[in-house]
Amino acid sequence: MIQKTNSKVGAVLVVGAGVGGMQASLDLAEAGYKVYLVEKNPSIGGVMSQLDKTFPTNDCAMCTLAPRMVDCGRHLNIEKLTYSEIESIEGEAGNFNVRIRKKARYVDPDKCTGCGECVAHCLVRNIVYLDQPGRGPVQIEESMRVKVDDILNRYEGGAEIIVPILHEINEEFNWLPPEALGRVAEIKQIPIEHILRIASFYNAFSLTPKGKHVIRVCTGTACYVKGAQRILDTFTRELNVEVGGMTEDGRFSLETVNCLGCCGQSPVVTVNDDIFGYVNQTMTQDILGQYT
Ligand code: FES
Structure with a gap:
Protein backbone atom coordinates (compact mmCIF):
# COMPACT_ATOMS: atom_id res chain seq x y z
CA MET A 1 0.00 0.00 0.00
CA ILE A 2 1.20 3.50 -0.81
CA GLN A 3 1.53 5.67 2.26
CA LYS A 4 -0.92 8.50 2.71
CA THR A 5 0.48 11.98 2.30
CA ASN A 6 -0.98 15.46 2.00
CA SER A 7 2.00 17.09 0.32
CA LYS A 8 2.23 17.18 -3.45
CA VAL A 9 4.79 14.81 -4.91
CA GLY A 10 6.14 14.35 -8.37
CA ALA A 11 4.87 10.83 -8.68
CA VAL A 12 2.62 9.22 -11.24
CA LEU A 13 0.46 6.13 -11.02
CA VAL A 14 0.10 4.12 -14.19
CA VAL A 15 -2.66 1.52 -14.22
CA GLY A 16 -2.04 -1.53 -16.35
CA ALA A 17 1.37 -2.81 -17.38
CA GLY A 18 0.60 -3.82 -20.93
CA VAL A 19 2.77 -2.43 -23.69
CA GLY A 20 1.04 0.98 -23.46
CA GLY A 21 1.37 1.19 -19.69
CA MET A 22 5.00 0.15 -19.81
CA GLN A 23 5.87 2.70 -22.49
CA ALA A 24 4.06 5.47 -20.57
CA SER A 25 5.92 4.47 -17.40
CA LEU A 26 9.27 4.48 -19.19
CA ASP A 27 8.63 7.92 -20.72
CA LEU A 28 7.58 9.36 -17.38
CA ALA A 29 10.44 7.70 -15.52
CA GLU A 30 12.92 9.05 -18.06
CA ALA A 31 11.42 12.52 -17.54
CA GLY A 32 12.29 12.23 -13.85
CA TYR A 33 8.98 11.19 -12.34
CA LYS A 34 8.62 8.46 -9.79
CA VAL A 35 6.24 5.94 -11.37
CA TYR A 36 4.02 3.44 -9.60
CA LEU A 37 3.07 0.86 -12.19
CA VAL A 38 0.06 -1.16 -11.05
CA GLU A 39 -0.78 -4.44 -12.76
CA LYS A 40 -3.50 -6.85 -11.70
CA ASN A 41 -1.74 -9.88 -13.19
CA PRO A 42 1.29 -11.54 -11.60
CA SER A 43 3.59 -10.20 -14.30
CA ILE A 44 3.96 -7.10 -16.44
CA GLY A 45 3.61 -7.45 -20.21
CA GLY A 46 -0.14 -7.73 -20.80
CA VAL A 47 -1.58 -9.72 -23.68
CA MET A 48 0.88 -8.68 -26.37
CA SER A 49 3.08 -11.65 -25.54
CA GLN A 50 0.28 -13.87 -26.86
CA LEU A 51 0.56 -12.36 -30.31
CA ASP A 52 2.88 -13.51 -33.02
CA LYS A 53 3.06 -10.57 -35.43
CA THR A 54 1.61 -7.08 -35.14
CA PHE A 55 -0.36 -5.12 -37.72
CA PRO A 56 0.52 -3.34 -40.02
CA THR A 57 4.29 -3.77 -39.96
CA ASN A 58 4.34 -7.49 -39.28
CA ASP A 59 6.86 -6.91 -36.50
CA CYS A 60 7.46 -9.71 -34.04
CA ALA A 61 5.33 -8.96 -30.96
CA MET A 62 7.89 -10.25 -28.47
CA CYS A 63 10.64 -8.15 -30.09
CA THR A 64 8.53 -5.09 -29.36
CA LEU A 65 7.51 -6.15 -25.91
CA ALA A 66 10.58 -7.77 -24.39
CA PRO A 67 12.91 -4.71 -24.39
CA ARG A 68 10.19 -2.65 -22.68
CA MET A 69 9.67 -5.34 -20.07
CA VAL A 70 13.38 -5.44 -19.34
CA ASP A 71 13.64 -1.64 -19.20
CA CYS A 72 10.62 -1.43 -16.88
CA GLY A 73 12.03 -4.17 -14.70
CA ARG A 74 15.35 -2.38 -14.32
CA HIS A 75 14.31 1.27 -14.14
CA LEU A 76 14.94 2.65 -10.69
CA ASN A 77 12.19 5.25 -11.08
CA ILE A 78 9.52 2.62 -11.69
CA GLU A 79 8.06 0.77 -8.77
CA LYS A 80 6.24 -2.30 -10.06
CA LEU A 81 3.13 -3.27 -8.10
CA THR A 82 2.18 -6.52 -9.76
CA TYR A 83 -0.67 -8.79 -8.71
CA SER A 84 -2.22 -5.65 -7.24
CA GLU A 85 -5.50 -3.87 -7.72
CA ILE A 86 -6.67 -0.37 -6.93
CA GLU A 87 -9.30 -0.25 -4.21
CA SER A 88 -9.91 3.48 -4.00
CA ILE A 89 -8.66 6.80 -5.25
CA GLU A 90 -9.19 10.04 -3.33
CA GLY A 91 -8.04 13.58 -3.86
CA GLU A 92 -7.70 15.84 -6.84
CA ALA A 93 -5.36 16.44 -9.74
CA GLY A 94 -1.88 16.85 -8.35
CA ASN A 95 -2.62 15.24 -5.02
CA PHE A 96 -4.14 11.77 -5.05
CA ASN A 97 -4.20 9.14 -2.37
CA VAL A 98 -4.57 5.65 -3.73
CA ARG A 99 -5.34 2.48 -1.82
CA ILE A 100 -3.90 -0.60 -3.48
CA ARG A 101 -4.49 -4.21 -2.52
CA LYS A 102 -1.56 -6.52 -3.17
CA LYS A 103 -2.70 -10.10 -3.63
CA ALA A 104 -0.91 -12.96 -1.89
CA ARG A 105 1.60 -14.84 -4.03
CA TYR A 106 2.20 -17.67 -1.57
CA VAL A 107 5.92 -17.40 -2.24
CA ASP A 108 8.40 -14.87 -0.94
CA PRO A 109 9.22 -12.84 -4.08
CA ASP A 110 12.50 -11.66 -2.56
CA LYS A 111 13.68 -15.25 -2.17
CA CYS A 112 12.16 -16.69 -5.37
CA THR A 113 14.76 -17.66 -7.95
CA GLY A 114 12.24 -18.95 -10.48
CA CYS A 115 13.50 -22.53 -10.09
CA GLY A 116 9.98 -23.98 -10.39
CA GLU A 117 10.42 -26.43 -7.50
CA CYS A 118 7.25 -25.12 -5.86
CA VAL A 119 5.31 -26.20 -8.96
CA ALA A 120 6.80 -29.67 -8.76
CA HIS A 121 5.87 -29.93 -5.09
CA CYS A 122 2.44 -28.36 -5.49
CA LEU A 123 -0.03 -30.41 -3.46
CA VAL A 124 -2.96 -29.31 -5.60
CA ARG A 125 -1.31 -30.19 -8.89
CA ASN A 126 -0.23 -33.58 -7.62
CA ILE A 127 -3.41 -34.27 -5.68
CA VAL A 128 -4.19 -37.28 -7.85
CA TYR A 129 -1.25 -39.05 -6.20
CA LEU A 130 -1.59 -37.94 -2.62
CA ASP A 131 -3.31 -41.03 -1.27
CA GLN A 132 -1.99 -43.47 -3.78
CA PRO A 133 1.04 -45.66 -4.12
CA GLY A 134 3.94 -43.90 -5.71
CA ARG A 135 4.43 -41.64 -2.72
CA GLY A 136 6.15 -43.13 0.29
CA PRO A 137 7.11 -46.81 0.48
CA VAL A 138 6.44 -48.44 -2.88
CA GLN A 139 4.10 -51.41 -2.97
CA ILE A 140 3.99 -52.87 -6.40
CA GLU A 141 2.61 -56.07 -7.86
CA GLU A 142 5.31 -58.57 -8.71
CA SER A 143 4.41 -58.77 -12.40
CA MET A 144 4.45 -54.98 -12.73
CA ARG A 145 7.71 -54.72 -10.82
CA VAL A 146 9.39 -57.16 -13.17
CA LYS A 147 8.25 -55.21 -16.23
CA VAL A 148 9.26 -51.84 -14.79
CA ASP A 149 12.63 -53.16 -13.64
CA ASP A 150 13.19 -54.61 -17.06
CA ILE A 151 12.66 -51.16 -18.59
CA LEU A 152 14.81 -49.46 -15.95
CA ASN A 153 17.67 -51.89 -16.55
CA ARG A 154 17.88 -50.75 -20.14
CA TYR A 155 18.64 -47.16 -19.14
CA GLU A 156 21.70 -45.98 -17.34
CA GLY A 157 21.70 -42.59 -15.68
CA GLY A 158 19.27 -40.57 -13.59
CA ALA A 159 16.86 -37.71 -14.18
CA GLU A 160 18.17 -37.00 -17.69
CA ILE A 161 16.79 -40.24 -19.11
CA ILE A 162 13.41 -40.09 -17.43
CA VAL A 163 11.41 -39.26 -20.58
CA PRO A 164 12.27 -42.42 -22.55
CA ILE A 165 11.65 -44.50 -19.43
CA LEU A 166 8.21 -42.97 -19.00
CA HIS A 167 7.53 -43.54 -22.69
CA GLU A 168 8.22 -47.23 -22.35
CA ILE A 169 6.16 -47.57 -19.20
CA ASN A 170 3.30 -45.69 -20.82
CA GLU A 171 3.51 -47.98 -23.83
CA GLU A 172 3.65 -51.09 -21.68
CA PHE A 173 0.65 -50.28 -19.48
CA ASN A 174 -1.14 -47.75 -21.68
CA TRP A 175 -0.80 -45.25 -18.85
CA LEU A 176 1.59 -44.43 -16.01
CA PRO A 177 0.48 -46.38 -12.95
CA PRO A 178 1.48 -44.60 -9.73
CA GLU A 179 3.18 -47.76 -8.43
CA ALA A 180 5.37 -47.85 -11.53
CA LEU A 181 6.33 -44.20 -11.08
CA GLY A 182 7.10 -44.91 -7.45
CA ARG A 183 9.39 -47.73 -8.52
CA VAL A 184 11.19 -45.44 -10.99
CA ALA A 185 11.65 -42.85 -8.26
CA GLU A 186 12.98 -45.49 -5.88
CA ILE A 187 15.42 -47.15 -8.25
CA LYS A 188 16.67 -44.03 -10.00
CA GLN A 189 16.74 -42.00 -6.79
CA ILE A 190 14.68 -39.20 -8.33
CA PRO A 191 12.08 -37.34 -6.25
CA ILE A 192 8.59 -38.44 -7.28
CA GLU A 193 7.66 -34.77 -7.76
CA HIS A 194 10.20 -34.46 -10.58
CA ILE A 195 8.72 -37.47 -12.29
CA LEU A 196 5.18 -36.16 -11.86
CA ARG A 197 6.17 -32.81 -13.27
CA ILE A 198 7.34 -34.47 -16.48
CA ALA A 199 4.50 -36.98 -16.57
CA SER A 200 1.87 -34.25 -16.26
CA PHE A 201 3.58 -31.97 -18.79
CA TYR A 202 3.54 -34.16 -21.90
CA ASN A 203 0.30 -35.12 -23.61
CA ALA A 204 1.87 -38.40 -24.64
CA PHE A 205 1.70 -39.58 -21.03
CA SER A 206 -1.49 -40.47 -19.24
CA LEU A 207 -1.93 -40.37 -15.49
CA THR A 208 -5.25 -42.14 -15.72
CA PRO A 209 -5.91 -45.63 -17.08
CA LYS A 210 -6.61 -45.82 -20.79
CA GLY A 211 -8.30 -48.43 -22.91
CA LYS A 212 -6.36 -50.85 -25.05
S1 FES B 1 -9.19 -29.90 -38.06
FE1 FES B 1 -7.33 -30.44 -38.95
S2 FES B 1 -7.43 -32.59 -38.97
FE2 FES B 1 -9.25 -32.03 -38.02
Whole structure:
Protein backbone atom coordinates (compact mmCIF):
# COMPACT_ATOMS: atom_id res chain seq x y z
CA MET A 1 0.00 0.00 0.00
CA ILE A 2 1.20 3.50 -0.81
CA GLN A 3 1.53 5.67 2.26
CA LYS A 4 -0.92 8.50 2.71
CA THR A 5 0.48 11.98 2.30
CA ASN A 6 -0.98 15.46 2.00
CA SER A 7 2.00 17.09 0.32
CA LYS A 8 2.23 17.18 -3.45
CA VAL A 9 4.79 14.81 -4.91
CA GLY A 10 6.14 14.35 -8.37
CA ALA A 11 4.87 10.83 -8.68
CA VAL A 12 2.62 9.22 -11.24
CA LEU A 13 0.46 6.13 -11.02
CA VAL A 14 0.10 4.12 -14.19
CA VAL A 15 -2.66 1.52 -14.22
CA GLY A 16 -2.04 -1.53 -16.35
CA ALA A 17 1.37 -2.81 -17.38
CA GLY A 18 0.60 -3.82 -20.93
CA VAL A 19 2.77 -2.43 -23.69
CA GLY A 20 1.04 0.98 -23.46
CA GLY A 21 1.37 1.19 -19.69
CA MET A 22 5.00 0.15 -19.81
CA GLN A 23 5.87 2.70 -22.49
CA ALA A 24 4.06 5.47 -20.57
CA SER A 25 5.92 4.47 -17.40
CA LEU A 26 9.27 4.48 -19.19
CA ASP A 27 8.63 7.92 -20.72
CA LEU A 28 7.58 9.36 -17.38
CA ALA A 29 10.44 7.70 -15.52
CA GLU A 30 12.92 9.05 -18.06
CA ALA A 31 11.42 12.52 -17.54
CA GLY A 32 12.29 12.23 -13.85
CA TYR A 33 8.98 11.19 -12.34
CA LYS A 34 8.62 8.46 -9.79
CA VAL A 35 6.24 5.94 -11.37
CA TYR A 36 4.02 3.44 -9.60
CA LEU A 37 3.07 0.86 -12.19
CA VAL A 38 0.06 -1.16 -11.05
CA GLU A 39 -0.78 -4.44 -12.76
CA LYS A 40 -3.50 -6.85 -11.70
CA ASN A 41 -1.74 -9.88 -13.19
CA PRO A 42 1.29 -11.54 -11.60
CA SER A 43 3.59 -10.20 -14.30
CA ILE A 44 3.96 -7.10 -16.44
CA GLY A 45 3.61 -7.45 -20.21
CA GLY A 46 -0.14 -7.73 -20.80
CA VAL A 47 -1.58 -9.72 -23.68
CA MET A 48 0.88 -8.68 -26.37
CA SER A 49 3.08 -11.65 -25.54
CA GLN A 50 0.28 -13.87 -26.86
CA LEU A 51 0.56 -12.36 -30.31
CA ASP A 52 2.88 -13.51 -33.02
CA LYS A 53 3.06 -10.57 -35.43
CA THR A 54 1.61 -7.08 -35.14
CA PHE A 55 -0.36 -5.12 -37.72
CA PRO A 56 0.52 -3.34 -40.02
CA THR A 57 4.29 -3.77 -39.96
CA ASN A 58 4.34 -7.49 -39.28
CA ASP A 59 6.86 -6.91 -36.50
CA CYS A 60 7.46 -9.71 -34.04
CA ALA A 61 5.33 -8.96 -30.96
CA MET A 62 7.89 -10.25 -28.47
CA CYS A 63 10.64 -8.15 -30.09
CA THR A 64 8.53 -5.09 -29.36
CA LEU A 65 7.51 -6.15 -25.91
CA ALA A 66 10.58 -7.77 -24.39
CA PRO A 67 12.91 -4.71 -24.39
CA ARG A 68 10.19 -2.65 -22.68
CA MET A 69 9.67 -5.34 -20.07
CA VAL A 70 13.38 -5.44 -19.34
CA ASP A 71 13.64 -1.64 -19.20
CA CYS A 72 10.62 -1.43 -16.88
CA GLY A 73 12.03 -4.17 -14.70
CA ARG A 74 15.35 -2.38 -14.32
CA HIS A 75 14.31 1.27 -14.14
CA LEU A 76 14.94 2.65 -10.69
CA ASN A 77 12.19 5.25 -11.08
CA ILE A 78 9.52 2.62 -11.69
CA GLU A 79 8.06 0.77 -8.77
CA LYS A 80 6.24 -2.30 -10.06
CA LEU A 81 3.13 -3.27 -8.10
CA THR A 82 2.18 -6.52 -9.76
CA TYR A 83 -0.67 -8.79 -8.71
CA SER A 84 -2.22 -5.65 -7.24
CA GLU A 85 -5.50 -3.87 -7.72
CA ILE A 86 -6.67 -0.37 -6.93
CA GLU A 87 -9.30 -0.25 -4.21
CA SER A 88 -9.91 3.48 -4.00
CA ILE A 89 -8.66 6.80 -5.25
CA GLU A 90 -9.19 10.04 -3.33
CA GLY A 91 -8.04 13.58 -3.86
CA GLU A 92 -7.70 15.84 -6.84
CA ALA A 93 -5.36 16.44 -9.74
CA GLY A 94 -1.88 16.85 -8.35
CA ASN A 95 -2.62 15.24 -5.02
CA PHE A 96 -4.14 11.77 -5.05
CA ASN A 97 -4.20 9.14 -2.37
CA VAL A 98 -4.57 5.65 -3.73
CA ARG A 99 -5.34 2.48 -1.82
CA ILE A 100 -3.90 -0.60 -3.48
CA ARG A 101 -4.49 -4.21 -2.52
CA LYS A 102 -1.56 -6.52 -3.17
CA LYS A 103 -2.70 -10.10 -3.63
CA ALA A 104 -0.91 -12.96 -1.89
CA ARG A 105 1.60 -14.84 -4.03
CA TYR A 106 2.20 -17.67 -1.57
CA VAL A 107 5.92 -17.40 -2.24
CA ASP A 108 8.40 -14.87 -0.94
CA PRO A 109 9.22 -12.84 -4.08
CA ASP A 110 12.50 -11.66 -2.56
CA LYS A 111 13.68 -15.25 -2.17
CA CYS A 112 12.16 -16.69 -5.37
CA THR A 113 14.76 -17.66 -7.95
CA GLY A 114 12.24 -18.95 -10.48
CA CYS A 115 13.50 -22.53 -10.09
CA GLY A 116 9.98 -23.98 -10.39
CA GLU A 117 10.42 -26.43 -7.50
CA CYS A 118 7.25 -25.12 -5.86
CA VAL A 119 5.31 -26.20 -8.96
CA ALA A 120 6.80 -29.67 -8.76
CA HIS A 121 5.87 -29.93 -5.09
CA CYS A 122 2.44 -28.36 -5.49
CA LEU A 123 -0.03 -30.41 -3.46
CA VAL A 124 -2.96 -29.31 -5.60
CA ARG A 125 -1.31 -30.19 -8.89
CA ASN A 126 -0.23 -33.58 -7.62
CA ILE A 127 -3.41 -34.27 -5.68
CA VAL A 128 -4.19 -37.28 -7.85
CA TYR A 129 -1.25 -39.05 -6.20
CA LEU A 130 -1.59 -37.94 -2.62
CA ASP A 131 -3.31 -41.03 -1.27
CA GLN A 132 -1.99 -43.47 -3.78
CA PRO A 133 1.04 -45.66 -4.12
CA GLY A 134 3.94 -43.90 -5.71
CA ARG A 135 4.43 -41.64 -2.72
CA GLY A 136 6.15 -43.13 0.29
CA PRO A 137 7.11 -46.81 0.48
CA VAL A 138 6.44 -48.44 -2.88
CA GLN A 139 4.10 -51.41 -2.97
CA ILE A 140 3.99 -52.87 -6.40
CA GLU A 141 2.61 -56.07 -7.86
CA GLU A 142 5.31 -58.57 -8.71
CA SER A 143 4.41 -58.77 -12.40
CA MET A 144 4.45 -54.98 -12.73
CA ARG A 145 7.71 -54.72 -10.82
CA VAL A 146 9.39 -57.16 -13.17
CA LYS A 147 8.25 -55.21 -16.23
CA VAL A 148 9.26 -51.84 -14.79
CA ASP A 149 12.63 -53.16 -13.64
CA ASP A 150 13.19 -54.61 -17.06
CA ILE A 151 12.66 -51.16 -18.59
CA LEU A 152 14.81 -49.46 -15.95
CA ASN A 153 17.67 -51.89 -16.55
CA ARG A 154 17.88 -50.75 -20.14
CA TYR A 155 18.64 -47.16 -19.14
CA GLU A 156 21.70 -45.98 -17.34
CA GLY A 157 21.70 -42.59 -15.68
CA GLY A 158 19.27 -40.57 -13.59
CA ALA A 159 16.86 -37.71 -14.18
CA GLU A 160 18.17 -37.00 -17.69
CA ILE A 161 16.79 -40.24 -19.11
CA ILE A 162 13.41 -40.09 -17.43
CA VAL A 163 11.41 -39.26 -20.58
CA PRO A 164 12.27 -42.42 -22.55
CA ILE A 165 11.65 -44.50 -19.43
CA LEU A 166 8.21 -42.97 -19.00
CA HIS A 167 7.53 -43.54 -22.69
CA GLU A 168 8.22 -47.23 -22.35
CA ILE A 169 6.16 -47.57 -19.20
CA ASN A 170 3.30 -45.69 -20.82
CA GLU A 171 3.51 -47.98 -23.83
CA GLU A 172 3.65 -51.09 -21.68
CA PHE A 173 0.65 -50.28 -19.48
CA ASN A 174 -1.14 -47.75 -21.68
CA TRP A 175 -0.80 -45.25 -18.85
CA LEU A 176 1.59 -44.43 -16.01
CA PRO A 177 0.48 -46.38 -12.95
CA PRO A 178 1.48 -44.60 -9.73
CA GLU A 179 3.18 -47.76 -8.43
CA ALA A 180 5.37 -47.85 -11.53
CA LEU A 181 6.33 -44.20 -11.08
CA GLY A 182 7.10 -44.91 -7.45
CA ARG A 183 9.39 -47.73 -8.52
CA VAL A 184 11.19 -45.44 -10.99
CA ALA A 185 11.65 -42.85 -8.26
CA GLU A 186 12.98 -45.49 -5.88
CA ILE A 187 15.42 -47.15 -8.25
CA LYS A 188 16.67 -44.03 -10.00
CA GLN A 189 16.74 -42.00 -6.79
CA ILE A 190 14.68 -39.20 -8.33
CA PRO A 191 12.08 -37.34 -6.25
CA ILE A 192 8.59 -38.44 -7.28
CA GLU A 193 7.66 -34.77 -7.76
CA HIS A 194 10.20 -34.46 -10.58
CA ILE A 195 8.72 -37.47 -12.29
CA LEU A 196 5.18 -36.16 -11.86
CA ARG A 197 6.17 -32.81 -13.27
CA ILE A 198 7.34 -34.47 -16.48
CA ALA A 199 4.50 -36.98 -16.57
CA SER A 200 1.87 -34.25 -16.26
CA PHE A 201 3.58 -31.97 -18.79
CA TYR A 202 3.54 -34.16 -21.90
CA ASN A 203 0.30 -35.12 -23.61
CA ALA A 204 1.87 -38.40 -24.64
CA PHE A 205 1.70 -39.58 -21.03
CA SER A 206 -1.49 -40.47 -19.24
CA LEU A 207 -1.93 -40.37 -15.49
CA THR A 208 -5.25 -42.14 -15.72
CA PRO A 209 -5.91 -45.63 -17.08
CA LYS A 210 -6.61 -45.82 -20.79
CA GLY A 211 -8.30 -48.43 -22.91
CA LYS A 212 -6.36 -50.85 -25.05
CA HIS A 213 -7.28 -48.74 -28.07
CA VAL A 214 -7.49 -44.95 -27.91
CA ILE A 215 -10.01 -43.33 -30.26
CA ARG A 216 -9.40 -39.67 -30.96
CA VAL A 217 -12.02 -37.70 -32.81
CA CYS A 218 -10.68 -34.48 -34.26
CA THR A 219 -12.88 -31.54 -33.33
CA GLY A 220 -10.67 -28.90 -34.93
CA THR A 221 -12.41 -26.31 -37.10
CA ALA A 222 -12.15 -28.15 -40.43
CA CYS A 223 -13.42 -31.41 -38.95
CA TYR A 224 -16.05 -29.68 -36.87
CA VAL A 225 -17.71 -28.04 -39.86
CA LYS A 226 -17.71 -31.42 -41.62
CA GLY A 227 -19.67 -33.06 -38.80
CA ALA A 228 -17.10 -34.18 -36.21
CA GLN A 229 -19.60 -33.62 -33.41
CA ARG A 230 -22.05 -36.12 -34.95
CA ILE A 231 -19.27 -38.70 -35.22
CA LEU A 232 -18.27 -38.07 -31.63
CA ASP A 233 -21.88 -38.51 -30.53
CA THR A 234 -22.09 -41.78 -32.43
CA PHE A 235 -18.97 -43.16 -30.76
CA THR A 236 -20.24 -41.99 -27.38
CA ARG A 237 -23.52 -43.81 -27.96
CA GLU A 238 -22.04 -46.98 -29.39
CA LEU A 239 -19.36 -47.34 -26.74
CA ASN A 240 -21.54 -46.02 -23.94
CA VAL A 241 -18.72 -43.84 -22.72
CA GLU A 242 -18.22 -40.10 -22.32
CA VAL A 243 -15.33 -38.19 -23.85
CA GLY A 244 -12.26 -38.76 -21.65
CA GLY A 245 -13.64 -42.07 -20.41
CA MET A 246 -12.88 -45.74 -20.95
CA THR A 247 -15.28 -48.55 -21.82
CA GLU A 248 -16.12 -50.97 -19.04
CA ASP A 249 -14.19 -53.80 -20.68
CA GLY A 250 -11.13 -51.56 -21.00
CA ARG A 251 -11.12 -51.96 -24.76
CA PHE A 252 -11.54 -48.36 -25.85
CA SER A 253 -10.88 -44.84 -24.58
CA LEU A 254 -12.60 -41.94 -26.27
CA GLU A 255 -10.89 -38.57 -26.61
CA THR A 256 -11.05 -35.45 -28.72
CA VAL A 257 -8.14 -33.67 -30.31
CA ASN A 258 -7.72 -30.27 -31.94
CA CYS A 259 -6.48 -30.80 -35.49
CA LEU A 260 -4.39 -33.75 -36.50
CA GLY A 261 -2.79 -31.92 -39.38
CA CYS A 262 -4.76 -33.68 -42.11
CA CYS A 263 -7.64 -31.26 -42.49
CA GLY A 264 -7.90 -32.16 -46.20
CA GLN A 265 -9.41 -35.50 -45.14
CA SER A 266 -11.76 -34.10 -42.53
CA PRO A 267 -13.52 -35.30 -40.54
CA VAL A 268 -10.66 -37.34 -39.16
CA VAL A 269 -10.55 -40.02 -36.48
CA THR A 270 -7.52 -41.88 -35.19
CA VAL A 271 -7.40 -45.19 -33.38
CA ASN A 272 -4.00 -45.67 -31.78
CA ASP A 273 -1.65 -44.81 -34.65
CA ASP A 274 -4.15 -45.49 -37.46
CA ILE A 275 -5.75 -42.54 -39.23
CA PHE A 276 -9.25 -42.65 -40.74
CA GLY A 277 -10.24 -39.81 -43.06
CA TYR A 278 -13.60 -38.71 -44.51
CA VAL A 279 -15.34 -40.49 -41.65
CA ASN A 280 -19.12 -40.51 -41.45
CA GLN A 281 -21.55 -41.96 -38.95
CA THR A 282 -22.04 -45.19 -40.87
CA MET A 283 -18.31 -45.99 -40.62
CA THR A 284 -17.96 -45.99 -36.84
CA GLN A 285 -19.07 -49.62 -36.38
CA ASP A 286 -16.66 -50.69 -39.08
CA ILE A 287 -13.80 -48.84 -37.42
CA LEU A 288 -14.56 -50.32 -34.02
CA GLY A 289 -14.78 -53.82 -35.51
CA GLN A 290 -11.16 -53.62 -36.63
CA TYR A 291 -9.93 -53.58 -33.03
CA THR A 292 -10.32 -56.45 -30.62
S1 FES B 1 -9.19 -29.90 -38.06
FE1 FES B 1 -9.25 -32.03 -38.02
S2 FES B 1 -7.43 -32.59 -38.97
FE2 FES B 1 -7.33 -30.44 -38.95
